Structures are given as C-alpha cells and as structure tokens.
Amino acid sequence: MERTFLDISRVVVRFAPGAPPVLNGVDLKVKQGEYIAVIGHSGCGKSTLLNVVAGLLPATLGGVVLEGSEVTEPGPDRAVVFQNHSLLPWLTVYENVRLAVDRTAGRTMSRAERDAWTLENLALVRMTDHARKRPNEISGGMKQRVGIARALAMRPKVLLLDEPFGALDALTRAHLQDQVMAIHARLGTTVMMITHDVDEAVLLSDRIVMMTNGPNATIGEILEVGLPRPRDRLALASDPRFLSAREAVLRFLHERHALPAVA
Numbered sequence: 001m002e003r004t005f006l007d008i009s010r011v012v013v014r015f016a017p018g019a020p021p022v023l024n025g026v027d028l029k030v031k032q033g034e035y036i037a038v039i040g041h042s043g044c045g046k047s048t049l050l051n052v053v054a055g056l057l058p059a060t061l062g063g064v065v066l067e068g069s070e071v072t073e074p075g076p077d078r079a080v081v082f083q084n085h086s087l088l089p090w091l092t093v094y095e096n097v098r099l100a101v102d103r104t105a106g107r108t109m110s111r112a113e114r115d116a117w118t119l120e121n122l123a124l125v126r127m128t129d130h131a132r133k134r135p136n137e138i139s140g141g142m143k144q145r146v147g148i149a150r151a152l153a154m155r156p157k158v159l160l161l162d163e164p165f166g167a168l169d170a171l172t173r174a175h176l177q178d179q180v181m182a183i184h185a186r187l188g189t190t191v192m193m194i195t196h197d198v199d200e201a202v203l204l205s206d207r208i209v210m211m212t213n214g215p216n217a218t219i220g221e222i223l224e225v226g227l228p229r230p231r232d233r234l235a236l237a238s239d240p241r242f243l244s245a246r247e248a249v250l251r252f253l254h255e256r257h258a259l260p261a262v263a
C-alpha cells in the first residue's frame, strides 16, 4: 500500500465557543502526487479545511501531518493559490515570482540559479513573454497563471488551490485547467483543490471529496475518478465513465445533500 503523504486527521473547527463546529471530524489521507478536489455547497467549510492544511487556521481538535511533520503554521511546503490573485501590484510578473524564489531559496541557490528558476516557472505557465509587465497590464487568467508559477516556484510538497479559476470566464478557465493538468503530469505535485464546478472536479482529479452541508460538516463521500491520464476534455465530454462520475457528484450535491432551500 502507498504511504500517506498528507494526513488530515479528525479535524474539528469551531469559531465561537458554544456555536456548533463548522467542520466536525474531517479525516482524509492523501497519497503523494494525488490530485484531490473538494466540493460542497457554499459555506460548508471547504476554505476552512484548506486553511487548516495551509496552517493559516488552527484546528480546534485533530490536526494535519505532512510527510511526518505536524502543520502548525504556514510554510512554503504548502503553497496556496486563491481565487483572487494576490500579486503585488508594484512588482512586475517576474519580480512577483522572484520574490517567492528569493524567500524560499535565498540561501540554497545562487543569484543566477534563482533567476533561471524564476524564468523556468514563468515558462511553465507560458508567461515568459509577459515577464516585464505589472499585474494591472495582464488579464485575470494571466494573473492566476502567475499566482500558480509563484506557488510552484516555492517547490511546495502540496499545492493548495482555493477555487483558482472561479473568477474566470469559461474559455479562460478551460485553458487554465488544461495547463494545470499538464503541470501536474509533468511535476507530479500533490494538489488539493476547492471547486464548485463538478466538471472541473471530474476532469482534473483522482478523487473527489464531497462535503456534507455545515455546520458540523464532514466528508460525506469520496469518489475515485479512475479516468486514465492524460485526459482530453473533448474526448471525455461523451465518455460514459466521465458522465457517470459527473452524475454521481451531482446526485450527491443536489439530491442527498441539497441545501434546505434547494431541497
């Protein structure tokens, strides 16, 4: 059996004493290189879970262990990409990525190596030609690509994506999904991605973690996607395995765990 790489163990998060916990007993074991999607209705606690893994929020009970080390604070081994880019507007695209490289590899790489590594990560997201531009001179999709390059440049053990494509139009979103799939295939990075988009979850992930509604949310079901890689969105659009995975997630969300207003 493959070893657990990221171990989320009986995580409970309660924001206010006396209030019901937002998350109650989330247990998940992730293998190295796995692509996990977390899906669930708005407000069920997906970002809360990601923030616990990122070390941005302490669990009230339980905890997270990454490669044998307990998560107690944020660190470059768990790089986060948020829905809205968090690039520094006064720095160029290159400088935004370079800053992360200098912070994480300032002592281990020479200047020339850091320059090359910055450029390599920009090339990975096809942003080489825009390296000298500032964030206000590039599109939303490009900003997210820079955010991904910056995260990958830290050589994270886990890439945490909090609805990274949520604010993008459908075509840009599809393009970025393809790029992230290609990067995952090339680097084998372990990924945990929050999404509201069922097709995105099925297309990208190895397993889809479906959350029950909050409060007291927990993992309701886990779907093994099992589609062979590389995956091609056009071919999959009519593939019965894709359609049945999609249906299983939709059923979970809209029949078994519909929001009260929907049910």
Ligand SMILES: Nc1ncnc2c1ncn2[C@@H]1O[C@H](COP(=O)(O)OP(=O)(O)OP(=O)(O)O)[C@@H](O)[C@H]1O
Binding pocket: 015, 022, 040, 041, 042, 043, 044, 045, 046, 047, 048, 049, 214
């Ligand atoms: N810092 C906080 N203090 C108090 N309550 C919080 C805090 N952060 C989140 N919550 C509450 O916890 C619940 C889960 O929030 P969270 O953002 O994790 O949900 P989500 O599933 O990511 O939602 P969405 O899909 O809408 O982004 C919500 O009810 C939210 O109001």
